[in-house]
Amino acid sequence: MTILRAQPGLLTRSAQIIDGKAVAAEVRAECRIRVQKLKQSGIAPALAVLMVGNDPASAIYVRNKIKACAEVGIHSEQFVFDKDTSSDVLLERIHSLNANPMIHGILVQLPLPSHIALKPILHAIDPQKDVDGFHLYNVGALVSGSAVFPPCTPFGVLRLLEHAKIPLEGQNVVVVGASNIVGKPMALMLMQRDATVCICHAKTRDLAQFTILADILVVAAGRPSLILPQMVKTGAVVIDVGINRLPNGRLVGDVDFEGVRKKASFVTPVPGGVGPMTVTMLLVNTIASAEHAAHRMP
Numbered sequence: 001m002t003i004l005r006a007q008p009g010l011l012t013r014s015a016q017i018i019d020g021k022a023v024a025a026e027v028r029a030e031c032r033i034r035v036q037k038l039k040q041s042g043i044a045p046a047l048a049v050l051m052v053g054n055d056p057a058s059a060i061y062v063r064n065k066i067k068a069c070a071e072v073g074i075h076s077e078q079f080v081f082d083k084d085t086s087s088d089v090l091l092e093r094i095h096s097l098n099a100n101p102m103i104h105g106i107l108v109q110l111p112l113p114s115h116i117a118l119k120p121i122l123h124a125i126d127p128q129k130d131v132d133g134f135h136l137y138n139v140g141a142l143v144s145g146s147a148v149f150p151p152c153t154p155f156g157v158l159r160l161l162e163h164a165k166i167p168l169e170g171q172n173v174v175v176v177g178a179s180n181i182v183g184k185p186m187a188l189m190l191m192q193r194d195a196t197v198c199i200c201h202a203k204t205r206d207l208a209q210f211t212i213l214a215d216i217l218v219v220a221a222g223r224p225s226l227i228l229p230q231m232v233k234t235g236a237v238v239i240d241v242g243i244n245r246l247p248n249g250r251l252v253g254d255v256d257f258e259g260v261r262k263k264a265s266f267v268t269p270v271p272g273g274v275g276p277m278t279v280t281m282l283l284v285n286t287i288a289s290a291e292h293a294a295h296r297m298p
């Protein structure tokens with residue numbers, strides 16, 4: 001924690017900002033080297049991204065994923081389906097990508113339109129190409145502590161914590177949000193690293209009684225200003241996974257950043273915190289998949 005002496009006799013704390021952009025750039029540099037090595041051994045890592053409909057937020061995420069692939073030398077293919085596309089059409093494309101040895105990662109951008117059942121789609125992806133880590137096989141691997149493709153957002157959070165040299169063993173961690181994409185895998189990954197983990201969610205009564213105990217607080221609830229300074233322990237590490245667009249167009253997280261930074265030891269900003277890491281860890285998983293494919297080659 002940085003102690004700033006604002007005026008003589010008056011101590012003002014200010015958390016260190018964990019710069020997700022900088023850490024992402026570091027990881028992407030590592031990615032470039034791994035991609036080069038793969039290409040030297042005759043393998044061009046490739047990711048297929050499938051999107052159904054034209055949700056504006058999803059379109060931005062997909063564009064960022066494609067751009068990030070290009071930045072590190074990963075080949076990407078984008079498949080955009082009309083919003084009324086049937087499950088069968090989507091499944092057909094997934095099966096053909098599963099069978100294509102030139103494709104190492106397959107990702108279906110979520111959310112899907114409501115007429116498409118999510119689970120059969122996620123479970124149709126070959127687990128060896130499931131770079132999102134959402135297939136039941138990979139969820140099971142995560143539970144048993146042998147994940148090959150950790151889900152990208154929590155994987156990115158771990159990398160940020162590691163970068164900031166924040167120990168996890170024995171720490172009280174509170175995860176706010178219990179989604180399959182962030183909260184649940186986050187909790188499992190932290191537990192695997194010997195943290196004491198508590199998961200809070202939309203039905204949790206008196207959220208503050210839990211958050212105040214956290215040495216590390218990870219917030220992924222999708223609600224602006226959910227976490228106020230009085231809910232945070234002095235010196236806590238606060239990771240904000242939320243991305244919310246306010247009516248005035250401003251992008252904010254779930255944490256009252258200006259208030260909480262005066263109390264926390266470390267905090268992630270929005271934008272520029274966890275966001276850049278999510279896309280980056282997708283690159284890491286895609287490269288890992290290509291490396292595994294290389295090892296399976298005769």
Ligand code: GUN
Nearest residue numbers: 107108109110111132152
């Ligand atoms: N939508 C929001 N986050 C994600 C993610 O991590 N993966 C996919 N496929 N869709 C998302």
